[in-house]
Structures are given as C-alpha cells and as structure tokens.
Amino acid sequence: MTLINENYLKLQGSYLFAEIARRVSAFKKENPSADVISLGIGDVTQPLAPTVIDALHKAVDEMADAKTFRGYGPEQGYAFLREAIVRTIYAPRGAQIAADEIFVSDGAKSDCGNIQEIFGNDNIIAITDPVYPVYLDTNVMAGRTGFYKEATGIFEKVVYMPCTAENDFVPEFPKEHVDMIYICCPNNPTGTTLSKKQLAEWVQYAKTNNAIILYDAAYSYYITQSDVPRTIYEIDGARDVAIEFRSFSKTAGFTGMRCGYTVIPKTVFGYTKSGKKQALNPLWNRRHTTKFNGTAYIVQRAAEAVLSPEGQKQIMETINYYMDNALTIRKGLDDVGIKYFGGINAPYIWLKAPNGMKSWEFFDKLLHEANIVGTPGAGFGPSGEGYFRLTAFGDKENTLKAVNRIKTNLKI
Amino acid sequence: MTLINENYLKLQGSYLFAEIARRVSAFKKENPSADVISLGIGDVTQPLAPTVIDALHKAVDEMADAKTFRGYGPEQGYAFLREAIVRTIYAPRGAQIAADEIFVSDGAKSDCGNIQEIFGNDNIIAITDPVYPVYLDTNVMAGRTGFYKEATGIFEKVVYMPCTAENDFVPEFPKEHVDMIYICCPNNPTGTTLSKKQLAEWVQYAKTNNAIILYDAAYSYYITQSDVPRTIYEIDGARDVAIEFRSFSKTAGFTGMRCGYTVIPKTVFGYTKSGKKQALNPLWNRRHTTKFNGTAYIVQRAAEAVLSPEGQKQIMETINYYMDNALTIRKGLDDVGIKYFGGINAPYIWLKAPNGMKSWEFFDKLLHEANIVGTPGAGFGPSGEGYFRLTAFGDKENTLKAVNRIKTNLKI
Structure with missing residues (x-):
C-alpha cells in the first residue's frame, strides 16, 4: 500500500x-x-524591454547552429549571469556577495518553496501576517507545522507575526524561540517596507537567537525611498544569518519567462542535532544540482540583458x-x-x-x-x-x- | 539553533x-x-530543429508587444502544449491520457526528483541497479532511506534490483514488499529496454502489490524495435498504477531549453495510514502550483513546434x-x-x-x-x-x- x-x-x-x-x-x-x-x-x-528582446533573438540563433548551440549548462547558472548579478545588484551597494554564492533558478517562487528542504523538520518557522502564501504552504507540506485551526485561521506550531496599521506593519520580535524567519520586503500584499534600522534589528535578533532570515526581495526595484534597503546584505552581519531571494519577474516583466536567484553566503550556518555547524551553501548546492538542471540558456541571456546599463x-x-x-x-x-x-x-x-x-x-x-x-x-x-x-x-x-x-x- | x-x-x-x-x-x-x-x-x-527556431523567434516577438505579451501562464502548462502532447504522444498509441493529467515542467530531472514529495516517508522504494542517480539521491534527501554502507555500496532500506547480463537486464520482482518502483526504459545507463510483455508483468505486479510505478520514458524516441513500449500507458492497467516522466531534452535537443512533463492519470491512488484512498493527480497538482510557476511561454511554444508534423x-x-x-x-x-x-x-x-x-x-x-x-x-x-x-x-x-x-x- x-x-x-x-x-x-x-x-x-x-x-x-x-x-x-x-x-x-x-x-x-x-x-x-x-x-x-x-x-x-x-x-x-x-x-519585455527592447534590449531583452534583442538578446533573446540572438540567443535563439545561437541554438540553431551546432557551433554555438548550448546543451546542459551549470545547474547554478552561467558565470556570465552570476557575475552580472554581483556587478549590478550587489557590488554597487557594498554588499560582499561572490558569484558562487548565487544560484540562478526558474523563479523566486520555486526557491522560496524549495529552500525549506535543506532545514530540519523540527525547526519553528515565523511568518509575517498577512503574507505571500508560499512560505507557509511549503512548510505545511513538509510537515513542519501542525493542523489548521478553523476558529483562528492559523496553523499550529507556526509563529504568526501580525503586521497591521497598529504596529505600522513592522513585525514584533517573537516571544518564543523561532528558527526560520520569513521576511518579504517590500511586502506582498501590504506594499510596506522595513527601514535599514528596523532590518538591522532583525539581523541582530537572528544572530542573538541563532535563527536564519529567509528574505524575499522580489519587489526591491520598486523601492523609491533611500532609507529602505535594496538587499538585506546592505545590513552589517546579514552575511551570517540571511538567505535572499530575488526575481526578474516583477523587475523586468519576466513572470512568463521564469528566472530568479537565491543568494546563500558561505558564512551562513545551520546545525545538526548534535550541535555540529554545517554551512548552508553546499547543502543548497547539492539540492540545486540534484533536483534542478539549470535555467534555459536563452532565458539567462535575457536576464543578463536586463542587468546591462541599457x-x-x-x-x-x-x-x-x-x-x-x-x-x-x-x-x-x-x-x-x-x-x-x-x-x-x-x-x-x-x-x-x-x-x-x-x-x-x-x-x-x-x-x-x-x-x-x-x-x-x-x-x-x-x-x-x-x-x-x-x-x-x-x-x-x-x-x-x-x-x-x-x-x-x-x-x- | x-x-x-x-x-x-x-x-x-x-x-x-x-x-x-x-x-x-x-x-x-x-x-x-x-x-x-x-x-x-x-x-x-x-x-535545435529549424521549425523550433522559427517558433522561438515568433514567441519572442509576441513578448515584445503588450497586445501579445504573456505573463504568468498556468502552472500546469498551456492548453496548446498539453493538448499537443495528447494528440502526438498518447492518442496515436491508443493511450487514454487527458490533457489535465499532464503537468508541463522545466524538465524530467526536476519531476523525477520532486515526485517523491507527495508520498509518505515510510514507503519502501525499489530501483534498478545501475540507474540514473536522481531517483535514489532525492529519496535519501527526503529521509526515505537508511545510511550508505561502504562495504556493499548500497543504502539501507532501499531495494536494489540488479540488471546485468546474467538476467538480460530485466529486473526480478522484489521478494520483500515495495511501494514505489522506479523504472527507466530505455534505461540510462544500460541502453536496454523491457518488452511489452515484461512491462505488462510489472504493471500486474504493481497492481497485485498495491505499488506505484514511476516510469521514466525520457529516451523513448530512440526506440526502434516494435516490441518495446513507447509509453507505459500502452500497457493495459497502467493507468491505475503508473506515473510517467517524459522530456524534450534528448528527444529534441532541449537539454539547454528545459522542458519536460509528468503524467498522472486520475485513476492512480495512494493511501493514508488509516487506509483512505487518495488520488495522486490532485496532490501533484497542489505541489506543482505551490512550488512552481510554469515553464517559460517561449519554451512551451518551442515544445509545441517539436510536436508538429514538421x-x-x-x-x-x-x-x-x-x-x-x-x-x-x-x-x-x-x-x-x-x-x-x-x-x-x-x-x-x-x-x-x-x-x-x-x-x-x-x-x-x-x-x-x-x-x-x-x-x-x-x-x-x-x-x-x-x-x-x-x-x-x-x-x-x-x-x-x-x-x-x-x-x-x-x-x-
């Protein structure tokens, strides 16, 4: 059976x-x-932007000729794209992210959903409320939660952090211990953000409590105010506690193109039950190379074009x-x-x-x-x-x- | 921690x-x-084939104009592709597969790796030996196996079915009960196949033993002999016990394009521990829509072109x-x-x-x-x-x- x-x-x-x-x-x-x-x-x-369309046509033509044809690429993404991400997204903001800390994928939804696989099932997750449902649903599927309670609308074993007008949409630190903290900033659905100071407090909280922040920055290109961080790695210490998800979907109209990426600095660690430290970057690398076979070459060339000055x-x-x-x-x-x-x-x-x-x-x-x-x-x-x-x-x-x-x- | x-x-x-x-x-x-x-x-x-290149250029041009631009598509794949699969792959072989039993994805590797998520962790898996390593590794990651034994080169709790010259590369039925049986036909790496009669015996075995066959048909277009099934659904009763994975990778040079699909007939069931029947098609639909956001539109148009007569x-x-x-x-x-x-x-x-x-x-x-x-x-x-x-x-x-x-x- x-x-x-x-x-x-x-x-x-x-x-x-x-x-x-x-x-x-x-x-x-x-x-x-x-x-x-x-x-x-x-x-x-x-x-799509004209320069992206041009890049796509060019890449398609490469696929028509044995001399320039591309088969399997690196599961983690081509170097040309990972390096363009470092150059365009991270370096200008003083964020120390290396190309081999970036994993290109078919989109932030997949990554946000799959990331929980590398974590232990006994971890307690914390989510802001309201929030993009993928964080919660994928943890339910993995058995990291209890049952849904109709009366309250919440899942057992999950720490909900209400974000409402009353707290100016800034989640309060959980009273109980949590291990995996999902933060979406700018937030979907509220459109609100955390300031650099507020996010720095979360990074400090994660450090103090030995927790990991799973930071969804899918909407960062919409930020207009200077005090809102464009990436969590602008914050001191974030390299030790944060995984960041980014996407070309809302940034460059790629919802039907499918390309995103996840950043896992080599300095972010989890633990075995016996207390042994384990870097998360190689765990995700193993996940990504075993269950994924890379993003389409032509889509990666399109993403590279998004990152060009034009x-x-x-x-x-x-x-x-x-x-x-x-x-x-x-x-x-x-x-x-x-x-x-x-x-x-x-x-x-x-x-x-x-x-x-x-x-x-x-x-x-x-x-x-x-x-x-x-x-x-x-x-x-x-x-x-x-x-x-x-x-x-x-x-x-x-x-x-x-x-x-x-x-x-x-x-x- | x-x-x-x-x-x-x-x-x-x-x-x-x-x-x-x-x-x-x-x-x-x-x-x-x-x-x-x-x-x-x-x-x-x-x-890539010329007609695929043409379809790609056309689809790219559609993405350049707001009137024909495509954002998020159905996670399960566009109807034009799912229907083309029914028409080209299944109907001509008399296999009764409906479009809503087909889930388009970014490739068979992802699907072969992810499918185990919808199954209970106490199931026993059976794999042919030698075999494509993704089936085993993804079950190890999920905790469905024991530890690796250096001396024998096998993982505990996994049933290995040797395929060698001695048994003409036809796996013997396991002596112990198994729940999830991975079969790759034509096989990677051996290049060998099962005949229709041999596969029919496996379908019967799965029925009798209440097991599910996970059938990887990634290489089916290379089959030249008439007695080798092109799809498991050529076999009577397979609709009740088999999930099939297919890919455009080796079929149409799509290894760098990323498109495959999984077929889960609505008549395939698993069970809860208390013995309640549960169709697997809606479970996979939930997985696919929660953790995946569809295959790129332009890639789906390319796959549709593969399935055209030209x-x-x-x-x-x-x-x-x-x-x-x-x-x-x-x-x-x-x-x-x-x-x-x-x-x-x-x-x-x-x-x-x-x-x-x-x-x-x-x-x-x-x-x-x-x-x-x-x-x-x-x-x-x-x-x-x-x-x-x-x-x-x-x-x-x-x-x-x-x-x-x-x-x-x-x-x-």
Missing part, C-alpha cells in the same frame, strides 16, 4: 482567487453591460509606469478619505476598508458600486482581515478610469 | 564526473599532443544521426569482440569490460591506449561494476575516428 504525504491534507484550499472569479462572473451575468476593471492584477502587463534604464521606465499608476490610486484614495499603506516602495496599495467593513464586504461593495475588482486582504492571512489590496500593474488609462469611479460612484 | 536536514549528510559525493575530469586532465598533462575524444558525453550536441520529422533526423553513431560504435565493438548491450533502442552502449576488468581499470586502459573517454559503469550503482558506458551523442566524424582507434590501438 503506497502511502501518501498526509501533510498535504492539512493544506487549505486555494480559495482566494477562485472565489474572486466566482463573484466577478456572477456579477457580470447580472450586469452584462458593466465595464469591470481589475485593480487586482498580480501580474505584469507591459512587454536594460536597467529600460526596465526602470516600465517600473516608473507602474508606480505612476500607484500614485494615481493613492491620490484617488486620499481624495475620498480611504486610509491606505504601501504604494510608495511597491506596486501594491493596501487599503483599510472604510467603516470597519470586512475584506469581502468591501470586495462586493467595490464591485457593485464602482465595477472594480481587487483582492480581499483576509485571503493573505488572518491579520489581513479588514484590509484590501489594489495593484498598480494595470494600464494607465484603465487605472485612471477606475480611480475616477472610486471617486464618483463609491458610497463611503 | 536552526537545524539542518541531516539526511543530506548521508549522500555520497557526486564523485563520478569529477573523477573522470581529474583523470583526463592528468592524462592530457602527461600527453599534451594526444587527441582525446569523448564517447562519454551525456548531452546532445546537434542544434517538428517530428526534423527531430527524427537528428535522432537518426545519433543512432547512426550508435551503430558505428556497435559494429566497432563487434569487430574487436567486446560484448555490449543497448545501442538499439537508446543512445547508450553498455559494454562489458573485457577480461573481467573493473570499470575504472577499463577507463584507464581506453584513455591511455585509444585516447577515448567513456563512463565507468560502477558510477551508476554496484551492479554497474565491470561495465562501461559509451554514448552516441558525439559528432559523426569523431565517433568514426574513435571507433577506428578502438579497433587499431586497444590491446584486448
């Missing part, structure tokens, strides 16, 4: 986006002439386009007096549903009164209740139109 | 290819003028090119009286080292006398000792030259 991994049965259904689709579909059936605009899009909409200029134009949308949304919310967070260092605006409404109540109100779709905050964790996420990934015209409707049609 | 996954410490070093490189490098230093030819290449060398014709030309090399090698070995297996339905020739030599002894002899590099069979498992792998992936001219050297220089 082949046994299944019963931890999978603890997972909750991925209810959020299915339920949104159901309600939108029902609304459209009742109101066939309504022009529904989505401000809930979690995906980029603008095309590529950097072009992707910033697109990011600025999205951030103009964020500004449009923020101004609109200001005008109607809806309180919000984020939207300055991230493409996400996290609004507080007015009049103490719950997330799904506001979803229905926004859909029915303004014909706008967003994402209920409760879908990202129990502390997301009463909040609502709008995104800046739509096109400019639709975003303007949507905001005008919020101003004229929404009854607050 | 953050604990590590101590199962990783049970793994043996990936010694094989490093040791080959070391010996070749030492030889070249001593013999700088020697023209060393590798018949050990496990990677394709010929370029694509199928073009890839067969390249496969025939490699199989001509296999024939060259086989004829050469016949001429010198070295016994070998495989090379008829696979690009691998598995020779028995002459005069009872050990694998590494023959490696040194072949390198020194004929300046040819191959792969010692002992590197693929204890039953590979005394065998040696040659591959047909080199270019034609070098393969001919190498075989002539075997005939003229090798002292047997």
